[in-house]
Amino acid sequence: GMMDVFWCLPLALFLLRQATHLLSPACTGDGAEVTSAVGRSVTFHLENLDGQAAAWSFRNDVIVAVKFGNPPEVTFFDDKYKPRLAFPKNGSALTISQLTMDDAGAYTAKISGVKSTFTLHVYRELAVPTVTCVAQNCSAGSCHYTLHCTVSGSGSGNIFYTWSMGAWQWNEGPTVLVEESPPDEPLPLTCTAENPVSSRNTTVTSPAALCA
Structure with missing residues (x-):
């Protein structure tokens, strides 16, 4: 599976929401926050190696x-x-593979009395979103369509929705209002859903056909 390796990154990078699923999270003062997906792997790297061995705990066990x-x-x-579990770099790192939702929580490594804590967040990768027609209103030769985009499934964390037409992104949120006036050809609309570990999209070629 894909390997998510934890490195420290400037917080500014982390705040670029569009890229969150591409970046590992930033370093926090006391410990590191690490995000990964169900089925993937994650690796914790120990910086402080002032000792002979490390004892790893999960939720204090x-x-x-x-x-x-x-x-x-x-x-x-x-x-x-x-x-x-695997122990790369002569045991100075811990890799957990085939992650499940139950693996989320705090991991602590104790070396010569000094603790390093990593907080792991695990999310499911998104399914492809579904677009439904909520309403249509036609009068005086033009039609207004209200479209709603949604992703099914649990454990996805916060989901961000954006609507775009070609390269033009013009709406954030799951619902969009579209106007069509014949004889103009309808432009394809794409809904993109993003969570911390994945990005999926679906395209509507004709709102009129969807709402028919």
């Missing part, structure tokens, strides 16, 4: 202890993690 080396010596305290 120790799951594994790693003695640094090539190869690292690993002791599991919770065997259900065995198939999904």
Whole structure:
């Protein structure tokens, strides 16, 4: 699967909403916030290696202890993690694969009494959005159509909707009002749905046909 590696990035980059699904989150003072998707992998990198070993906890329960080396010596305290954990960089990093929603939470590595905490957020990748016709109103040779865009499924976090026509983005939000006056050819409309880990879109070639 895709590998999400956590690196520190300037907060300014993180605030570019359009790019959130492409970037790993910024560093926070006390710990790192990391975002990934169901089914993907995530890697936590330890900066402070002032010691011989690290004890990793999830929600305050120790799951594994790693003695640094090539190869690292690993002791599991919770065997259900065995198939999904790896310890790259001589054990100074922890990779969790095949992420599930239940993996979200705080991971703490303790080295010689010093703790490093990583907060993991896990979201589902979005399905392709569906556009429905909410209303149509025709008079005096022109028609107004109200279209609504939605994505089904849970666990997606905050979903942002944008509507565009060609390269022109002109509406944020799931609902859009379109006017058509014959004999003008209708322009294709695209609804894009984004969440922290994915972006999906669907195109309506003719609002009139959708509302028929």
